[in-house]
Amino acid sequence: xxxxxxxxxxxxxxxxxxxxxxxxxxxxxxxxxxxxxxxxxxxxxxxxxxxxxxxxxxxxxxxxxxxxxxxxxxxxxxxxxxxxxxxxxxxxxxxxxxxxxxxxxxxxxxxxxxxxxxxxxxxxxxxxxxxxxxxxxxxxxxxxxxxxxxxxxxxxxxxxxxxxxxxxxxxxxxxxxxxxxxxxxxxxxxxxxxxxxxxxxxxxxxxxxxxxxxxxxxxxxxxxxxxxxxxxxxxxxxxxxxxxxxxxxxxxxxxxx
Numbered sequence: 001x002x003x004x005x006x007x008x009x010x011x012x013x014x015x016x017x018x019x020x021x022x023x024x025x026x027x028x029x030x031x032x033x034x035x036x037x038x039x040x041x042x043x044x045x046x047x048x049x050x051x052x053x054x055x056x057x058x059x060x061x062x063x064x065x066x067x068x069x070x071x072x073x074x075x076x077x078x079x080x081x082x083x084x085x086x087x088x089x090x091x092x093x094x095x096x097x098x099x100x101x102x103x104x105x106x107x108x109x110x111x112x113x114x115x116x117x118x119x120x121x122x123x124x125x126x127x128x129x130x131x132x133x134x135x136x137x138x139x140x141x142x143x144x145x146x147x148x149x150x151x152x153x154x155x156x157x158x159x160x161x162x163x164x165x166x167x168x169x170x171x172x173x174x175x176x177x178x179x180x181x182x183x184x185x186x187x188x189x190x191x192x193x194x195x196x197x198x199x200x201x202x203x204x205x206x207x208x209x210x211x212x213x214x215x216x217x218x219x220x221x222x223x224x225x226x227x228x229x230x231x232x233x234x235x236x237x238x239x240x241x242x243x244x245x246x247x248x249x250x251x252x253x254x255x256x257x
Contacts, residue, residue, distance in 0.1 A: 001090075001158050001160045001161045001164070003086075003089065003090035004049060004083070004086045004087050004089075004090050004161065004164065005046055005049040005050045006046065007042050007043060007046045009086050009089065009090070010042045010045055010046055010049075010082055010083075010086055011038075011042055012086075012089065013082045013083075013085035013086035013089060014034075014038065014042065014082045014085075016085050016089075017031075017078070017081045017082055017085050017181070018031050018035070022075070022078075022081070023060075023062075023075055024060075024075075024077075024078070025057065025059065025060050025075050025076050025077030025078060025080065025081075026057060026058045026059060026060040026075075026077060027057060027077050029077060029078045029079070030078070031078060034078045034079075041079070042082075045079060045082065045083070049083070049164070052160075052163075054083070055167070055171075056076070056080050056083070056167065056168055056171035056172075057076070057077045057079070057080055057171075058171070059074040059075060059076050059077075059080075059171070059172060059173065059177070059179070060074070060075040061073070061074055061075070061173065062074075062075055062179075071178065072178070073177075073178045073179040074172055074173055074174075074177040074178065074179040074180060075179055076179070076180065076181070080168075081181055083164075083168065084168065084180060084181030084182050085181045087161070087164065087165060087168070087182065088181060088182055088185050090161065091152060091155075091156055091161075091185065092108060092109070092185060094155050094156055095108070095155055095185070095188070095189070096108065096109065098155050099154075099155050099188075099189065099192050100188065100192070100195075101195045101196075101198075101203075101205075103119060103203050103204050103205065104188070104195060104205045105119070105204065105205065105206050106184075106188070106205065106206045106207030106208070106209075107184035107185070107187065107188050107207055108184070108185070108188060113206060113254050113255075116204055116206040116253070116254050117250045117251060117253060117254065118250075119204045120204050120211060120213070120250045120253050120254075121250035123202045123204070123213035124213065124248075124249075124250055126202075127215060128202050128213035128214055128215055129213075129215075129247050130213070130214045130215065130216060130217055130219065130220040130245065130246075130247055131211050131212065131213055131214070131220065131245065131246055131247070131248055131253075132210075132211070132212040132214065132220045132221070132223040132224035132227065132245055133209070133210075133211050133243060133244055133245070133246060133248070133253070134209070134210045134211075134212075134224065134227055134228070134231075134238045134239075134243040135208065135209050135210075135238065135239040135242035135243050136191070136208040136209070136210070136231065136236050136237075136238065136239065137236065137237050137238065137239035137240070138236075138239075139187050139190065139191065139208040139236060140176040140178065140183060140186075140187045140190070141174075141176070142235055143174075143175050143176050143186070143190055144175065145166065145169055145170060145175050147175075148169055148175035148176065148186050148189075148190075149162060149165055149166050149169065151186065151189035151190060151192070152165060152186075152189065165182075168180075168182065169182070176190070187208065190234070190236075191205070191208065191234075191236075193234055194227070194230045194231055194234055194236070197226075197230040198210075198212070198226075198227065198230070201213075201223060201226075202214070204253075206253075206254040209253075209254055210227055211253060211254075212224070212227060217245065220245045221245060224243075224245055
């Protein structure tokens with residue numbers, strides 16, 4: 001919890017948040033306005049987090065249409081975004097060590113399509129040309145508050161931090177609401193039990209896209225069915241139209257759209 005409440009941790013989180021563009025939340029506070037008195041604001045925020053008087057603000061909901069779909073995004077306030085990021089910074093080193101498999105490349109420090117493609121190329125070049133390619137449908141939907149908190153509690157045992165996490169998520173329209181700074185970490189954690197059922201398979205996961213590398217079409221079909229059952233056991237399924245068995249070149253994998 002000290003890694004969330006210290007001014008140094010909050011300053012780091014604020015700078016990370018300011019590195020990305022973002023509209024104001026429900027209070028209308030912009031990053032430009034927040035920076036005008038940032039040391040004092042962070043000092044006050046650290047004090048409220050330390051004495052547990054901090055409470056999340058309402059989110060601003062934004063709906064838009066893109067890539068042929070309708071999206072609904074929760075926009076937290078600037079201050080809440082800093083808290084989300086600081087909590088994520090405190091938790092993710094533990095998850096990197098204890099939760100995430102080495103072949104997972106999305107939504108964390110090993111994020112990046114080039115690294116995922118390099119891993120895929122090694123599998124393809126080793127004589128595993130057939131790929132069970134499964135894009136998970138709506139990976140962030142259908143998760144309850146207690147399930148989301150429990151996914152973190154499996155690896156982090158600081159009760160004060162978990163109480164803060166519960167307070168943050170209870171204020172969101174959904175625990176894994178798109179737009180929350182905790183969404184990537186919590187979505188990864190939702191899929192971690194599935195990751196652990198792929199031991200012994202040549203696998204790469206890029207965000208919510210699994211690829212299992214196999215020597216024959218039959219082996220790829222068996223791997224596809226195994227992964228489908230593992231996803232179903234945790235309330236998920238392959239996305240129709242995006243999941244298939246094929247022989248790709250590595251650069252054909254993990255492409256947006």
